[in-house]
Amino acid sequence: MPILEVENLSVSFKQYKRGLIQETSNVISSLNVSIEKGEILAVVGASGSGKSLLAHAILGILPENARMGGVIKYAGEKLTPLRQSELRGTEIALIPQSVNFLDPLMRVGAQVRTSAKKGDKAAAQKEVFERYHLKSNVEHMYPFQLSGGMARRTLLSTAMVSGASVIIADEPTPGLDPVVIAEALQSFREFADKGCAVMLITHDIESALTIADKIAVFYAGTTVEIAPVENFQGNGEALRHPYTKALWRALPQNDFIPIQGTSPHPSHLPQGCLFAPRCEMSSADCRNTRPDMRTLRNGMVRCIHAT
């Protein structure tokens, strides 16, 4: 049984546009992902594809004006807002994308100690600070006194001492030097290997490939492919979806060919496949009907042409 399961998630916003004209923005639709114990699932996709909102939906911290549909399960149990508030920070820890999540009025050592739920909290904080190369005087600082990299390392520390079983890391490494990035990723691997699970949201596909088990590829608010990490090699011939193949080929060490066109706007999604307007393989069926996610080889894909 997966430790975390997201079934048919949708997130939309109603927004006023010119006076009383309302527009619905479907930022996430028909999204399915699951993570088993011991696994790292990397979530990749363009900016605005819904990655952070997925994290916020799991934790029950979507903005007030968001409407959510679908089911999220933790250890087989369907989550309610009350259950989410119980699990938040205890069983499921978020490493937020924005360092503004740190409490501006609390010294950072105290913030990390507050996150530790059992054992010797002071010792846990000291140990994790050493691990991420935060000097001992940092614990007395306030968030505004930290550099961007120090703030990121504080956020990592907070999740690592929490004793959670699932970490959702939303772009945890920008601004960190390569040594600390490697160490942070290594600590996610160790965390998963203990029987816990990590959802690693990232733009950095190459780093993700070094530690993840599976990669979920997001496009315009939904999953287009879920592939085991070993499929990302060569020309991408083992990959299933045309968007995943294009993402792979766009990497500098591959062909470095950018993908033409742009993602659809969430208030004007195409009727059929969300990728059809940019897809070389698109046919009339693709443009008319939204394809379902289906199992293909040992992964999943949302494309009728994928083989």
Ligand SMILES: Nc1ncnc2c1ncn2[C@@H]1O[C@H](COP(=O)(O)OP(=O)(O)OP(=O)(O)O)[C@@H](O)[C@H]1O
């Ligand atoms: N409060 C909100 N009201 C309306 N639209 C929103 C709101 N929050 C997010 N969105 C929209 O939802 C979409 C998905 O946002 P999200 O932050 O999940 O993207 P992302 O994949 O995390 O992007 P990035 O890689 O830049 O972090 C975006 O188009 C964004 O503009």
Ligand code: NI
């Ligand atoms: Ni984001």
